[in-house]
Amino acid sequence: MYKLGIDIMGGDYAPYETLKGVKLALDEYKDLEVVLYGDENIIKEQLKDLSRVEICHTTKFIDMGEKDPVTALRKNRDASLALALTDAKNNKVMGVVSAGPTQALVVGAHLFLKRMDNMRRTAICPIIPSVSGKKTLLLDSGANVELKPEDLCDLAFFASVVCKCLKISDNPKVGLLNIGTEPGKGRMVDKETYYMLKDDKRINFYGNVEGKEILTSDCDILVTDGFTGNMVMKTMEGTALGTGEILKNEIKKSFLAKIGYALFMRKAFKNYKDSLNPKKIGGAMLLGVNAPIIKAHGSSDAFAFKNGIKQCLDLVRSGLIKDVKENWDASNITE
Amino acid sequence: MYKLGIDIMGGDYAPYETLKGVKLALDEYKDLEVVLYGDENIIKEQLKDLSRVEICHTTKFIDMGEKDPVTALRKNRDASLALALTDAKNNKVMGVVSAGPTQALVVGAHLFLKRMDNMRRTAICPIIPSVSGKKTLLLDSGANVELKPEDLCDLAFFASVVCKCLKISDNPKVGLLNIGTEPGKGRMVDKETYYMLKDDKRINFYGNVEGKEILTSDCDILVTDGFTGNMVMKTMEGTALGTGEILKNEIKKSFLAKIGYALFMRKAFKNYKDSLNPKKIGGAMLLGVNAPIIKAHGSSDAFAFKNGIKQCLDLVRSGLIKDVKENWDASNITE
Numbered sequence A, B: 001m002y003k004l005g006i007d008i009m010g011g012d013y014a015p016y017e018t019l020k021g022v023k024l025a026l027d028e029y030k031d032l033e034v035v036l037y038g039d040e041n042i043i044k045e046q047l048k049d050l051s052r053v054e055i056c057h058t059t060k061f062i063d064m065g066e067k068d069p070v071t072a073l074r075k076n077r078d079a080s081l082a083l084a085l086t087d088a089k090n091n092k093v094m095g096v097v098s099a100g101p102t103q104a105l106v107v108g109a110h111l112f113l114k115r116m117d118n119m120r121r122t123a124i125c126p127i128i129p130s131v132s133g134k135k136t137l138l139l140d141s142g143a144n145v146e147l148k149p150e151d152l153c154d155l156a157f158f159a160s161v162v163c164k165c166l167k168i169s170d171n172p173k174v175g176l177l178n179i180g181t182e183p184g185k186g187r188m189v190d191k192e193t194y195y196m197l198k199d200d201k202r203i204n205f206y207g208n209v210e211g212k213e214i215l216t217s218d219c220d221i222l223v224t225d226g227f228t229g230n231m232v233m234k235t236m237e238g239t240a241l242g243t244g245e246i247l248k249n250e251i252k253k254s255f256l257a258k259i260g261y262a263l264f265m266r267k268a269f270k271n272y273k274d275s276l277n278p279k280k281i282g283g284a285m286l287l288g289v290n291a292p293i294i295k296a297h298g299s300s301d302a303f304a305f306k307n308g309i310k311q312c313l314d315l316v317r318s319g320l321i322k323d324v325k326e327n328w329d330a331s332n333i334t335e
Helices: A016-028 A040-047 A069-075 A078-090 A102-113 A149-165 A188-199 A226-253 A254-276 A302-318 A320-327 B016-028 B040-046 B069-075 B080-089 B104-111 B147-163 B188-199 B226-254 B254-278 B302-318 B318-325
Strands: A001-008 A033-036 A053-057 A096-099 A123-124 A136-139 A172-175 A203-209 A221-223 A283-287 A291-294 B002-007 B032-038 B053-057 B096-098 B123-125 B136-139 B173-177 B206-207 B220-225 B283-287 B293-296
Touching: A001 A078, A001 A302, A001 B069, A016 A033, A016 A040, A016 A302, A033 A040, A033 A078, A033 A302, A040 A053, A040 A136, A053 A078, A069 A102, A069 A172, A078 A096, A078 A102, A096 A302, A102 A283, A102 A291, A123 A136, A123 A149, A123 A226, A136 A149, A136 A203, A136 A226, A136 B147, A149 A172, A149 A188, A149 A221, A149 A283, A149 A302, A149 A320, A172 A188, A172 A226, A172 B096, A188 A203, A188 A320, A226 A254, A226 B226, A226 B254, A254 B254, A283 A302, A302 A320, B002 B016, B002 B080, B002 B302, B016 B040, B032 B040, B032 B080, B032 B302, B040 B053, B053 B080, B069 B104, B080 B096, B080 B104, B104 B136, B104 B283, B123 B136, B123 B147, B123 B226, B136 B147, B147 B173, B147 B188, B147 B220, B147 B283, B147 B302, B147 B318, B173 B188, B173 B226, B173 B302, B188 B206, B226 B254, B283 B302, B293 B302
Parallel strands: A001 A033, A001 A096, A033 A053, A096 A291, A136 A221, A172 A203, A172 A221, B002 B032, B002 B096, B032 B053, B096 B293, B136 B220, B173 B206, B173 B220
Antiparallel strands: A123 A283, A283 A291, B123 B283, B283 B293
């Protein structure tokens, strides 16, 4: 059995959708046990079957609109997220899932759970789709606005272990996001990172990858600093939505096209949207800390939240943290 | 009459498509005169009517695949692009259009044309579409990987004058690309730039703009350093193409959808593609130098190249450079 800590109070549709997600996950994964952090009354009202469920009662939580999550967490060590992360530190749970604010999760993981020994930085790591249907890890997409080359190497290694654990690839290819494919492109930090990744024996380095290749590249992992990663991730999101909107407007303008859509193409459009839907994948991972942590989408419905729980469960089942620790010492410098 | 310098040897389809583009432009714009830099024999063979055309003969040019454009330009001061930029410096032509390599244009503009007095940096500035159909200037998208806050302010001011000259807006709104909308977001350089833009009286500052809002924001101008701008621009390009590809694959999978596309929706898809087509807009501008310079798409066909010439002509007609110089001295610091 694997026991996960679930913050049922985080997210736009918490606690009702998160609790529905928990129920779906418990029904589907028989090796799953959960500790639920949140209001006991609501939990008992929503979940009739409490086998494999422990409740850690609290009515405090970090609001989705919280401007200063650091202070909020410091002042509320009994907020649902803080309690879940503290239990992960004390090995009471093996991983944590929350749909609460990203920055609260990043800060909370530092405050309550601690970074893994050797890791100097953490990273937010969403999984993005690609044209061919494969999955790609993009990190850091927002935990640290600046990262040193050695931090990027450690994070790339961590992500490589994640890729193996999630069975995305046996020998994951790591690309460095950059403004050109040749070595020597980019800022000083990018140039240095290029050569350091190339020499790191823990990593299967592919080379530089440009923004225009993100959806088509062969890489399983794309690394960059948290500023660039966040810009890129949100630009992808905005462009996919924006171009979809432009297409929708063109369809609406034409009577014929509206008919074509309604009669023939609704399904193809639905599949298209599904393949870009982050809810199907789960959530972003927080890498670099001592337990698998999944940040589910803030707007998670029950289905999305269940997938976030599944992702965390997969990482726990696979022994991610142990794997990272055991493989850490492989030399990362060429002789 | 306005005389522009046209590098007919730059671009994937030069010189035949570029010459066709010149012909289209001369037919359409009766106030246009051109100096064509390139092979005299080909020019005379392709253009029957040489009224309003001067030829500056050279057989040298910067290859599209040139890895080291700096050295290539230094060694070939009689390459077509170098000659055009030199003539711009000597006021023999009022602006330059080239579909050659971007880095060659950036370097060449520094070597032969020179920066405008006061401008410490130049910027590559493409025009991007938006969901509402308006145009947005995105800079710097690749001339300088790093830019100081004061450089970004000067470039934002320059771009504001461009927006007025191109009649995109009378009072253009400037947004700062960032990883959150609140002040205080981003790297140190972004935080400093935020407050400097806010205090700059030459600029109508809107605030921070996230990647997900690029296609929907109200801003006429989005500023950031050349590394981030280049990543964002290419990510948009890749996402638009990639998601289009995913949709195409979904349509191909379904017989019904294929029929729907062929019978009803071909036109709507064409309009959609057209609205995202950079060829309709012209090219990216190089801002900060002493004459309007347009970098047409490397893959420009005649139509795209003609639009690049039009864009340069519009800027020359509007008196851009004079406007920038006259407005430079408006105080950019609050008292």
